[in-house]
Amino acid sequence: xxxxxxxxxxxxxxxxxxxxxxLLQDIQTEYGYLNEEAILKVGQHIKLPSSKVYGIATFYxxxxxxxxxxxxxxxxxxxxxxMHGSSVILRExxxxxxxxEGNTTRDGRFSLEAVSCMGACGSAxxxxxxxxxxxxxxxxxxxxIIDHYRSTI
Amino acid sequence: MDEKQFLIEKVLASKADLKQRDxxxxxxLIRHDTVTQPVVYIGSGTCGKVAGADGTxxxxxxxxxxxxxxxxxxxxxxxxxxxxxxxxxxxLPGKARIxxxxxxxxxxxxxxxxxxxxxVPFEHILGQFNNTRHNRWDNxxxxxxxxxxxxxxxxxxxxxxxxxxxxxxDYIARGGYQTYLKCIRNYTGExxxxxxxQSGLRGRGGGGYLTGEKWMMAHNSVSDQKYLVxxxxxxxxxxxxxxxxxxxxxxxxxxxIAIAAYAVGATKAYIYVMxxxxxxxxxxxxxxxxxxxxxxxxxxxxxxGIDLKITLVKGPGAFVCGEETALxxxxxxxxxxxxxxxxxxxxxxxxxxxxxxxxxxxxxxxxFILRHGPLHFNEIGVHExxxxxxxxxxxxxxxxxxxxxxxxxxxxxxxxxxxxxxxDGKDFKAVQIGGPSGSCLPASQLDLxxxxxxxxxxxxxxxxxxxxxxxxxxxxxxIAKFFMNFLQKESCGKCIPCREGTRRIHEILENITRRPTGxxxxxxxxRFKGIMQLADLSEVIRxxxxxxxxxxxxxxxxxxxxxxxxEFEEHVFDRKCRAGVCKELRLFYIDVDNCIGCVxxxxxxxxxxxxxxxxxxxxxxxxxxxxxxxCFDVCKFVAVKLR
Numbered sequence: 001x002x003x004x005x006x007x008x009x010x011x012x013x014x015x016x017x018x019x020x021x022x023l024l025q026d027i028q029t030e031y032g033y034l035n036e037e038a039i040l041k042v043g044q045h046i047k048l049p050s051s052k053v054y055g056i057a058t059f060y061x062x063x064x065x066x067x068x069x070x071x072x073x074x075x076x077x078x079x080x081x082x083m084h085g086s087s088v089i090l091r092e093x094x095x096x097x098x099x100x101e102g103n104t105t106r107d108g109r110f111s112l113e114a115v116s117c118m119g120a121c122g123s124a125x126x127x128x129x130x131x132x133x134x135x136x137x138x139x140x141x142x143x144x145i146i147d148h149y150r151s152t153i
Numbered sequence: 154m155d156e157k158q159f160l161i162e163k164v165l166a167s168k169a170d171l172k173q174r175d176x177x178x179x180x181x182l183i184r185h186d187t188v189t190q191p192v193v194y195i196g197s198g199t200c201g202k203v204a205g206a207d208g209t210x211x212x213x214x215x216x217x218x219x220x221x222x223x224x225x226x227x228x229x230x231x232x233x234x235x236x237x238x239x240x241x242x243x244x245l246p247g248k249a250r251i252x253x254x255x256x257x258x259x260x261x262x263x264x265x266x267x268x269x270x271x272x273v274p275f276e277h278i279l280g281q282f283n284n285t286r287h288n289r290w291d292n293x294x295x296x297x298x299x300x301x302x303x304x305x306x307x308x309x310x311x312x313x314x315x316x317x318x319x320x321x322x323d324y325i326a327r328g329g330y331q332t333y334l335k336c337i338r339n340y341t342g343e344x345x346x347x348x349x350x351q352s353g354l355r356g357r358g359g360g361g362y363l364t365g366e367k368w369m370m371a372h373n374s375v376s377d378q379k380y381l382v383x384x385x386x387x388x389x390x391x392x393x394x395x396x397x398x399x400x401x402x403x404x405x406x407x408x409x410i411a412i413a414a415y416a417v418g419a420t421k422a423y424i425y426v427m428x429x430x431x432x433x434x435x436x437x438x439x440x441x442x443x444x445x446x447x448x449x450x451x452x453x454x455x456x457x458g459i460d461l462k463i464t465l466v467k468g469p470g471a472f473v474c475g476e477e478t479a480l481x482x483x484x485x486x487x488x489x490x491x492x493x494x495x496x497x498x499x500x501x502x503x504x505x506x507x508x509x510x511x512x513x514x515x516x517x518x519x520x521f522i523l524r525h526g527p528l529h530f531n532e533i534g535v536h537e538x539x540x541x542x543x544x545x546x547x548x549x550x551x552x553x554x555x556x557x558x559x560x561x562x563x564x565x566x567x568x569x570x571x572x573x574x575x576x577d578g579k580d581f582k583a584v585q586i587g588g589p590s591g592s593c594l595p596a597s598q599l600d601l602x603x604x605x606x607x608x609x610x611x612x613x614x615x616x617x618x619x620x621x622x623x624x625x626x627x628x629x630x631x632i633a634k635f636f637m638n639f640l641q642k643e644s645c646g647k648c649i650p651c652r653e654g655t656r657r658i659h660e661i662l663e664n665i666t667r668r669p670t671g672x673x674x675x676x677x678x679x680r681f682k683g684i685m686q687l688a689d690l691s692e693v694i695r696x697x698x699x700x701x702x703x704x705x706x707x708x709x710x711x712x713x714x715x716x717x718x719x720e721f722e723e724h725v726f727d728r729k730c731r732a733g734v735c736k737e738l739r740l741f742y743i744d745v746d747n748c749i750g751c752v753x754x755x756x757x758x759x760x761x762x763x764x765x766x767x768x769x770x771x772x773x774x775x776x777x778x779x780x781x782x783x784c785f786d787v788c789k790f791v792a793v794k795l796r
Contacts, residue, residue, distance in 0.1 A: 022466075025469060059488045059645075083627055117391065118203075121235070
C-alpha cells in the first residue's frame, strides 16, 4: 500500500525548515519522483514558497522530476570507470535505447542516469539495473543486457 | 549470565578482571576468536555485494542446509582487498581462520566440500589469520605477511572485514566503548581536547586542520547548545574509505563521535551520510539502536550526567556538501552552498550554535588516541603529519582496495609494494591523488612522502585519500577534461569565477580534443585563444573562490599541464592523442595492401564513412568518420590503421 502524500507530509512538523530535505526524500522513496503537487504541498506545509522548494530540490542530484522507468539503469561515471571506458558505454546505452541520459523512454520501460561514483571502483566499468550490478562490462555486452530486460517484460 | 548482561555489568562497569582466564575465554568466544561450531564469514561490504556476495551468501546457506551442517554465517565488512571480493573466510573449531578470494556462488560448493574434509583448495587461497589459540593450517601463508598487509599500519581499518559489524558485543569484547567510559568518568572535556591536540591529529577530510585546536575552540565558546557533525558525505569519485569504515566497523565511528561530543560539550550529534550509501546508512541505524539498548545514548549516560543524541541525516547528493559550511546549510534544509569563514563553525555553525565538523576517518582515530595515549599516536608518521592515512587505490592498479599506511610513506611504496604495481604488465604513467580537485603526479614524483605540506609544496593535496593509478593507455588531457567536467557540474554556483570559469576550462579542453577536420579559421583562432588564457583563468578561479572546491578546482588541469606538457602540446599542435583515448582526434585509414574487402568494417560503421565493393580494398571518408574505432576493432587483417 502506497502512503498518501498527506500522510507522508503529516509525519513532519509544519513550518520546520530542517524537515524539508528528509520530507522530499521520503516522498521520492515512496513515489520514485517529485511531482508538481508534491512540491506545492510541501511548500505549504514547510511555509516556504514552492518556487524555493523547487529551487532547493533541483540543486541536489538526488531528486528527480520525471518518473523512473520500470528498469532504471545507472551508469557509473567515476574516475576509475572513466578510465575503463565508461563514456563509450554510456553512449552505447543511449544509442541502444535511443534515450538521452536523465530521461525515461516513452513507454516507461527504461530510464537512464549517469551517476558520479557507485564506489565499485575495483570492478570498473560498472552499470546498475534496478539494483543489480553488472561489472566489468564491455561495449559488446550492452545490447545483450538490454535485450535481456526487454524480453522480461 | 547472558552476553549483554555480562558486558554491561562486568566489563563496562570495570568490575571484571579482563586477564582472568574465564573472563578472557568468554570474551574470546564473543569475538569469535574461539568457536564451538564452524563459522563462515562473507565479505559483504558494498564492494563485496557488487562482486556477488549476495549470491555467495545464498549458496552457502543452501549448502549448509542440504548437508545438514550446523554453522554460523557472519557478514563482515570490507578487509580492503576489493579486487578479490567476494572474500569468504572459514573458521573451524580449533583451527585458524582461513581466507579465500573470488568466491562467487559457483565455487561455493567445491570450496566447502574441501574445507569440511580438512583439505585446502589452494587455487582460491588468500591466507590464514595469526592466532595463538589455534592450530595453523599447513602450507598456508599468514595473512599479515602478505605484501599487501605487511607494509600497512592499521588503526582505522584494524577490524574492518574481521569483526562482526552487526554486533555491538563483538566490538565491546575487543575493548570498545571502554575508552569512552574512561573518558566520561575520569577526564574533563578540556583534558580530552588537549590529548587530541598533543597527538597531532589533523583533519583527514582534506583540510588538514588540527583537530585538537578545532575542538578547543568549540569547547571554549559559550553556548546553551553545541553540536557535533560527522561528515560522511563522501562523494569524491574514487574514494570509499569512509563507507568501508561505516560498513565494517560502525561502532568505532560511533565511539569516536561520543568521545568528541563529550569533549566539546555537544549533546546532539549528526551524521551526514550520502544517500547512495544505503548499506552504510542501514549499518549506522542498526548500530545506533544497539547503542540505545546498551545505554550509551539518551540522558544521564551511565550515571555520568551526560546526554547524547545521535541523528542520521541523508545527504541528498551534492559534491559541494563535503565542504563544512555547505554541509551545515544542507542539514538546515537549505541549498548546500558554502558560507564565508569566519565565523568558523566552531564559533557559529549549525543553527547558529558552536559546531564541530569532523570527517569519518578523523573521528575513527579518536578511540585509538585515547586508549593508547597521545604519545603512541605521535610516534606514528612524520613530523608534520602524525598517525596513519587510509588510501583508496583504484584505476589500473594490480590490487584495488583500501590501504592504511603511516604518514610519510612514499607514494612509490604504496603503489608498487602494497598494490602490486600496474596491472596487465603495462607501464606506469601517473597517479592521481586527492579526488577531483587533486593532482596527477608523474613517475618522477613518486618518491614524495604522503603528508600535508610535503604534497602541498608540489601542488598536490592529500584530499580525502583517493589514489587512482593510470597506465600508458590513459590520456592526461582526457583526464583533465573529465575532472573539469565533474567540477563544472558540481560547482554550487555561488561564486561566479568557479561557476563560469570551470565551465570555460572544460570548453577549452573540449576544443583541444575536437575533431581536426573541417575546422574553420575562426574556430582555430578561438581554440588557440582559449589555450593562451588557460593559466590566467585558473589563477582567477583559485584566488577568487570562497570554498575549497573552487580554490582547488584548477588543480587537475594545472598539474597535468605541469607534468605532462608534452602531451598537451601534442594535442594542441599535432592534433594527436598518443594514448588513442581522445576519439575525435583519431584518424583511421585502410591499408590497401592488407584489406581483402571482407566488408566487415563497412557493415559495422555507424556513420557510413567506409565505402568499397566486396573483394576490393575499402576506403574511409575522413569527413564522415567519427573516430569511434569500431572498424579498427572488427578488422581481422590489420588493414585499418591509425594515422
